[in-house]
Every structure is written in structure tokens, then in C-alpha cells.
Amino acid sequence: MKRENLSSITIERLRQGFEKAGYIAEDDIIVPVYLALRLEKPILITGAPGVGKTEIAKVLASVFQTALIRLQCYEGLDENKALYEWNYQRQLIKIQLIKDTASEEMVEQDLFSRGYLLERPLLRAIQAQEKTVLLIDEIDKTDEEFEAFLFEVLSDFQVSIPEWGTIEANHIPMVVLTNNGERELSDGLKRRCVYLYIDFPTIEKELKIIKVKVPEVNDRLAEDIALAVHYMREQDFKKKPSISETLDLANALVLFDAKRLEEKHIKDTINLLLKDKEDIDLFYKELGPFGLVEMINKR
Amino acid sequence: MKNYIENNIARFVHILRHLGIQVSILETLTSLQALVLVDIMNRDHVKMALSATLVKNHDQQVIFNQSFDSFFVAPEVKIKQNQEWKERQEEGLRLLEDAETDLAYKGETLDLTEEEMLYYAKLPEEEKRKIRDYLKASSAPDDRYDRFKPTLESQVRGSLRYWKQRLGEESTEYYPLHDPGVDDPALVSIVDELQEDSSILYEDMKRIGQQDLPKVTNILKHLSRKLATMISRRYKQSKKAVKLDLRRSIKANVRYGGIIFKLQYKQKRVQKPRILLFCDVSGSMSRYAAFVIQFIYGLSAVVKNIESFIFAEELEYVSSFFNERHSFEDTMVRLIGKSRTWGKGTNMGNALSALREKYPLLLTSDTVVIILSDTKTLDIDYAEEELTKLKRSVKDIIWLNTLPQSEWDNLASVQKYKRLSKMYECYTLAHLEKVIRKQFL
Structure with a gap:
């Protein structure tokens, strides 16, 4: 794939880049991403799990042929895991090795050199020699303290290491933050970002996605799958099927050599779409495989 | 000057703020920068650019969409909207004046809210007559009734509340009245209209009707x-609390001759x-x-x-x-x-x-x-x-x-x-x- 240049990117070229990378996106996704790139602001992507939030970062890395640096957030994530940490064990060994031979000052200088620094994703993105894509995944899983620290880094793109001083970014990375909406993010962070909400795709869009990602599926089957999944998402399930689960279903049906979505296929593959026992029970109670096939045929 | 894009964006932001979306100056400036980057003649792109820079969560998206669709309209639609708003205001003022005349005790208007007065004005004539007759009967020239006004106000209020419940919410469409000299009627009318739409959040839960239950759910x-x-x-x-666990660190480092080489941390268990x-x-x-x-x-x-x-x-x-x-x-x-x-x-x-x-x-x-x-x-x-x-x-x-x-x-x-x-x-x-x-x- 031809490498795109960020300064000359247009909405149309970005759309083509996404398409080449196999990401079906319309203007409602392309325009905010384009704006984030051109305004050099982080993009905050929210939406239900599995709608393709994280994928956008991977696609950007592929479109601009650059490295993707990922920071996976979780409860308790702190600066040491996100920014940098000194390699204590290595420092201790060094102290033991040279304690009788080197001067105190030399030891200290040596111990806080680059070789003893464990770079974590944020520092790696800031120090990278070219513009990278920094993916901060599931930001809502961290706590507010970390969020406050993060929006400081994201506004100035510089960090301070006491032993070294301030380090400024060589290139401002393309920052993608994803959020599953588990909690409200702080206004400070949201203000610094371009916002994008991704909803579950329409039937037509999902059909396109199935055809691009699983080309072995025939048109009729792809349509059945898209309709079935769309119906499932309209129900009051705890966990609605995501796009990746749609694709799992499509791949499974290819393995079964299916031409249409039939009752037996639904029975065999329902676990690919619904991952919660209560949801499966509810499905059998409210509609069941036969009802779903009927519904698809009607539509 | 009036139709400059900066002016329009500032007014649009003003509407969003009135409807509860917090927009900072920085965000307003970013939205203007974003508009430079998209085709300003493409309505969808303009909407997306403003949405990407002004909206910060999904709940706000609905309000944003409604505001955008109401604000960025063709000039002739805007003129019509203004005209309708003015007519509604004039009609409201007229009804209010009538109600103030009707709802008086010994020539003094009862202390009721504007909403209550307008509700009275929209009651069927028969019901209005009953209230008027009651007030007239109570207004006998007798000094013993001097302190009667608050009681009367509360009775009228109760009666209005009764009719409100009986006739249902649809009969109580209420548009607040504004000062006739208001700076920007278009802006005020959009805020009024959309506030009316999103009022389910502010409605007393006991009054929420069956039709709104899915929304409430x-x-x-x-x-x-x-x-x-x-x-x-x-x-x-x-x-x-990520703390160094000294006891476990010493124990774990005995094998290295007592030099603290491998640090052990402790963290309290999360209890939900x-x-x-x-x-x-x-x-x-x-x-x-x-x-x-x-x-x-x-x-x-x-x-x-x-x-x-x-x-x-x-x-x-x-x-x-x-x-x-x-x-x-x-x-x-x-x-x-x-x-x-x-x-x-x-x-x-x-x-x-x-x-x-x-x-x-x-x-x-x-x-x-x-x-x-x-x-x-x-x-x-x-x-x-x-x-x-x-x-x-x-x-x-x-x-x-x-x-x-x-x-x-x-x-x-x-x-x-x-x-x-x-x-x-x-x-x-x-x-x-x-x-x-x-x-x-």
C-alpha cells in the first residue's frame, strides 16, 4: 500500500486508504478522523464493544505505514506502566558490580542513563523518530488520577523525567483513545479531543463488511447474516453481537458450506453471537432459531 | 456582519450551552478551525465537523442534531420560524392578560405562576366560568375575607392541577413568554422548542405518561x-495503594544473599x-x-x-x-x-x-x-x-x-x-x- 502523507491527506484519500485497509467507513467516521489528523488532536472514539473502535488505530497505522504503539488501560494503571520505569534489578546488579571501583558520581550518572530506562508506550510514542499512531485503548477502565496525568501529556506532548529533564515529542503522534462508556470521562480530557461515536452498522454497511472480510460468503447468505445480527441487536440482550462476532458467524457458516442461514445453523452457531447464558435463554424463549429464520425470510 | 460564519457558530454554541452542553471557548475555536478544513458548502460535513468538536458524549448527540437542524436552515425557513415564534408570544401575552383579569380577588390579581395562568387560559370555557364564578362569590365585600386571598390562590391552584391531571399532559403545552425586546428571537425560539422536547428529564416521574416509558427505561x-x-x-x-511489601521482598531476596533485588508490592484487594x-x-x-x-x-x-x-x-x-x-x-x-x-x-x-x-x-x-x-x-x-x-x-x-x-x-x-x-x-x-x-x- 502506498504510504500517505499526513500534510497532504484529504477526506477522499483517507476514505480510500481505509477502504484499502479493509475498513468500511462512511463520512460520519472519516470526517472526524480526518479532522483529528489535521488539527493534530487526539480522537476520542466511543461506542459499544466490537463496533471497530480499536481497528481505526490499526487502519491509521496501515494507511500511514507507521508503527502502532498500544497502551491497554486497566484498573490500577499508573505512570510507571504507561510512561517509564527505571530497571531496578539492573541498577542493583550494577551497583553490586562497581561499588568498589567507581566513584559515587559516576555510578549515579551511569545508573540513570538510557540503558536503565524501561520505556513504556507513552514515552515510546513521544520519542519515536517518526510520527506514530498511539492507541490508548479503553481509557474508561483507568481511574481519574491517571486520566488527569494523561491529559497533561496529551496537551503538551512532553514529559518530565526528573533525572533527565523535560523531553519534548519529536513528532506529535496520532492519538486514538477508545472508550466503552463504562464511566463518564473528565471534561478536561474530552475537551482536548475530537469526538467520534461509532454505532452498530446499518444492515447495508454490515453486508458490505461481511463481503469484504469473508469473500467466500454468497450474497444471499451474507444478507441473511446481516439481517439476523441486526435483529439480535434490537433485542434487550446484555451483550449485543459485535461486528467481529458477525464475521465469526460468517466464517463458521462458510465452514458448514451453508448457502442460506437455516434453523440448524442458528442452533449450532448461536454461541458465536450470544456470549451470555441469560441472553441465549432469552433468545430461545422470545424467538428461537425457527422464529429467526421466519423473520429473515419475511424481511 | 450578522451572517458571518463566526457569528453563526457563536450563536449556535450559545444554543447548545442553553440546552446543557458545555462548550468551552477552546472548543468553539477548534470548531472554527475544523470548518476551514471541510467543504463549507457540504451541509453534512459541516454538521460532522461541528459534532466532532463540540459534542463530547452520546447523550449530547441528540440535542446537537436537533439544534443543528433547527438552527442551520434556509433563510426563508428562518424567517418563518421567527414569525411563528412572534405570533405565539403575542398570543401568549394576550392569554396571560385575559387570565390576569379573570383570576382576581377584589380587583387584585391572584399570585399564580405564568404557567398556571396560561393553563387557566387554555381551559374549556365552561371550566373557566366555574372558577370565575367561584372567585366572584368569594369576593363578597366583607372584611372578614381579607386574609382569604392565599387560601383562594391555593384552591385555584388545586383546581388547575386537577384539570391538568384530568385533561392529560397534551393540553398543557407551555411556551414561556419572553421580553418583547429580546435580542435574538430565532435563538430563543430554538432553545424554547428544544427545551420542551428534552423536558422528560425534568418531568416529575409520577406524571410521566405511558408513551414516554420506553424513553424513561x-x-x-x-x-x-x-x-x-x-x-x-x-x-x-x-x-x-501500591506499596512495597518489605516482608515479602526480604523473603523473596534471601536467595540473592539478602540484597533487595526483586521487589514485591502489595495492593489491597478491591472490594465492590x-x-x-x-x-x-x-x-x-x-x-x-x-x-x-x-x-x-x-x-x-x-x-x-x-x-x-x-x-x-x-x-x-x-x-x-x-x-x-x-x-x-x-x-x-x-x-x-x-x-x-x-x-x-x-x-x-x-x-x-x-x-x-x-x-x-x-x-x-x-x-x-x-x-x-x-x-x-x-x-x-x-x-x-x-x-x-x-x-x-x-x-x-x-x-x-x-x-x-x-x-x-x-x-x-x-x-x-x-x-x-x-x-x-x-x-x-x-x-x-x-x-x-x-x-x-
Whole structure:
């Protein structure tokens, strides 16, 4: 794939880049991403799990042929895991090795050199020699303290290491933050970002996605799958099927050599779409495989 | 100057702010920068650019879309909108004047709100006549009635409220009146119109009609989810402490000759609180029945192992109704059909005592009790005594009170229970959201 240049990117070229990378996106996704790139602001992507939030970062890395640096957030994530940490064990060994031979000052200088620094994703993105894509995944899983620290880094793109001083970014990375909406993010962070909400795709869009990602599926089957999944998402399930689960279903049906979505296929593959026992029970109670096939045929 | 893009964006931002979307100056500037980057003649792209820079969560998106569609319209539509708004205002002022003349006691206009006056003006002529006749009859030239005006006002208010309930909400469409010299009628009219649309958040839950229930269910589900995640986070935060575990570090480093080489850390285990809902379904709370069940239903869907109780004269354990995950309507019908206590008188002391005696294992130092009640009960002191005992055995008691805060001072029960719990006014969805936003947990 031809490498795109960020300064000359247009909405149309970005759309083509996404398409080449196999990401079906319309203007409602392309325009905010384009704006984030051109305004050099982080993009905050929210939406239900599995709608393709994280994928956008991977696609950007592929479109601009650059490295993707990922920071996976979780409860308790702190600066040491996100920014940098000194390699204590290595420092201790060094102290033991040279304690009788080197001067105190030399030891200290040596111990806080680059070789003893464990770079974590944020520092790696800031120090990278070219513009990278920094993916901060599931930001809502961290706590507010970390969020406050993060929006400081994201506004100035510089960090301070006491032993070294301030380090400024060589290139401002393309920052993608994803959020599953588990909690409200702080206004400070949201203000610094371009916002994008991704909803579950329409039937037509999902059909396109199935055809691009699983080309072995025939048109009729792809349509059945898209309709079935769309119906499932309209129900009051705890966990609605995501796009990746749609694709799992499509791949499974290819393995079964299916031409249409039939009752037996639904029975065999329902676990690919619904991952919660209560949801499966509810499905059998409210509609069941036969009802779903009927519904698809009607539509 | 008036139609410059900067001017229009500033006015648009003004509308968003009025509708509750916080937009900073920085965001406004960013939106202008974004507009430079898109084709300004492409309406969709302009909308997306503004949305990407001004909207910050999905709830705001609906308001943004409505505002955008109302504000960025063709000039002729805008002129028409202005015209309609002006006509509506003039009509409102005329009705208000008529109502002020009609609703007077001894030549002095009654102290009613603008909304009440306009409601009167829209009543059927027959009903208006009855109120007028009543006022006329009460206005006999007798000095004994000098202090009668407040009583009369309250009677008229009651009568208007009665008609409001009887005729339903649709007859009460209310557009606030503005100063005729208002700077930007277009802007004010859009804000009025959209505020009217989003008023479900501010509507007293007892008045919300059947048709709005699905909308309410969604909002409640969303709020419950927020509440649920906040509960777990707050406790995680307060107990978070990554500390060096010296004892384990020394033990682990014995093999290296006692040099601390491999550090061991300790962190307190995260304990998520157990939630216990205690909801009043007595006669005085029956108007909030849907709210109560929606609240339990929404919270049960997102928080695992939540324990739910309803009470009136006695206590009833209802978690099983919600764990079965039937539709909301089914759950409501089954619950009301099977409940022994629904709609009876309130004896909170009894219910609390039963809770303590029959379910002691649910009351631990991790338990957060959420009480949804208007505090009206028999034997206030007994309930206070039981509440004090409950407070000793649980982590926290949060009281969502469906009575307006303005009435709290007059009720001894509120004063007593307020001391023993964190009490919040909560009779609209906006209140519930505010309580959750406050992160009281």
C-alpha cells in the first residue's frame, strides 16, 4: 500500500486508504478522523464493544505505514506502566558490580542513563523518530488520577523525567483513545479531543463488511447474516453481537458450506453471537432459531 | 456582519450551552478551525465537523442534531420560524392578560405562576366560568375575607392541577413568554422548542405518561449503568495503594544473599460493595410505582447480585422478579400482581426490623443501602430507631427522597432520617442524574 502523507491527506484519500485497509467507513467516521489528523488532536472514539473502535488505530497505522504503539488501560494503571520505569534489578546488579571501583558520581550518572530506562508506550510514542499512531485503548477502565496525568501529556506532548529533564515529542503522534462508556470521562480530557461515536452498522454497511472480510460468503447468505445480527441487536440482550462476532458467524457458516442461514445453523452457531447464558435463554424463549429464520425470510 | 460564519457558530454554541452542553471557548475555536478544513458548502460535513468538536458524549448527540437542524436552515425557513415564534408570544401575552383579569380577588390579581395562568387560559370555557364564578362569590365585600386571598390562590391552584391531571399532559403545552425586546428571537425560539422536547428529564416521574416509558427505561438504564460503575470505582480508588511489601521482598531476596533485588508490592484487594435496594411502594408512593420498578429493573440489569426489597406495611423480597429478566412490562405486571404489600400503608420501622432479623447476612460492612421513599410512615420514632441500627451494620445509607426539597422542612420524618443517611431530592430523572453525577458513592 502506498504510504500517505499526513500534510497532504484529504477526506477522499483517507476514505480510500481505509477502504484499502479493509475498513468500511462512511463520512460520519472519516470526517472526524480526518479532522483529528489535521488539527493534530487526539480522537476520542466511543461506542459499544466490537463496533471497530480499536481497528481505526490499526487502519491509521496501515494507511500511514507507521508503527502502532498500544497502551491497554486497566484498573490500577499508573505512570510507571504507561510512561517509564527505571530497571531496578539492573541498577542493583550494577551497583553490586562497581561499588568498589567507581566513584559515587559516576555510578549515579551511569545508573540513570538510557540503558536503565524501561520505556513504556507513552514515552515510546513521544520519542519515536517518526510520527506514530498511539492507541490508548479503553481509557474508561483507568481511574481519574491517571486520566488527569494523561491529559497533561496529551496537551503538551512532553514529559518530565526528573533525572533527565523535560523531553519534548519529536513528532506529535496520532492519538486514538477508545472508550466503552463504562464511566463518564473528565471534561478536561474530552475537551482536548475530537469526538467520534461509532454505532452498530446499518444492515447495508454490515453486508458490505461481511463481503469484504469473508469473500467466500454468497450474497444471499451474507444478507441473511446481516439481517439476523441486526435483529439480535434490537433485542434487550446484555451483550449485543459485535461486528467481529458477525464475521465469526460468517466464517463458521462458510465452514458448514451453508448457502442460506437455516434453523440448524442458528442452533449450532448461536454461541458465536450470544456470549451470555441469560441472553441465549432469552433468545430461545422470545424467538428461537425457527422464529429467526421466519423473520429473515419475511424481511 | 450578522451572517458571518463566526457569528453563526457563536450563536449556535450559545444554543447548545442553553440546552446543557458545555462548550468551552477552546472548543468553539477548534470548531472554527475544523470548518476551514471541510467543504463549507457540504451541509453534512459541516454538521460532522461541528459534532466532532463540540459534542463530547452520546447523550449530547441528540440535542446537537436537533439544534443543528433547527438552527442551520434556509433563510426563508428562518424567517418563518421567527414569525411563528412572534405570533405565539403575542398570543401568549394576550392569554396571560385575559387570565390576569379573570383570576382576581377584589380587583387584585391572584399570585399564580405564568404557567398556571396560561393553563387557566387554555381551559374549556365552561371550566373557566366555574372558577370565575367561584372567585366572584368569594369576593363578597366583607372584611372578614381579607386574609382569604392565599387560601383562594391555593384552591385555584388545586383546581388547575386537577384539570391538568384530568385533561392529560397534551393540553398543557407551555411556551414561556419572553421580553418583547429580546435580542435574538430565532435563538430563543430554538432553545424554547428544544427545551420542551428534552423536558422528560425534568418531568416529575409520577406524571410521566405511558408513551414516554420506553424513553424513561433507556435513560434509567443508562443512569443505572453509570451508578454501577461509579460504585465499583470509588471503592477501588479509596482503597488503591501500591506499596512495597518489605516482608515479602526480604523473603523473596534471601536467595540473592539478602540484597533487595526483586521487589514485591502489595495492593489491597478491591472490594465492590453489595447494593441493597429498599423501595417504598405504599399508597403515598404509588404514583411513583413505575419509577420504582424502572429503577430496580435498570439497576438489576447492570449490577450483579443486587438485592431488592419493597415495603409498605411489611417487607417483601423481590430480587427474583428482576433476576428472571422478563421484559419490563411483564416484570411490572407480575410484581404488582403477586405483591402482598403493594399500595398499603407504610410502616418503615416494621420493614427495617424484618430486614435486620430475616436477612442479617445481607447487612455487612460492604453493603450500601439505597432507600427510595418519601419518608412518610407510621411510627416515625420506631423507624428512626431501626434506621440507626441499620446504619451501624452497613457501609452507607443513601436516601432518594421523592418529596421536593422545599417540603422537607415541614416534615419531622425527613429531619430525623436525614441525620442518619445521605438524603437527596429525587423525583425527576434529572435529579437522579445529578445525584449520580455528584459521585456521592
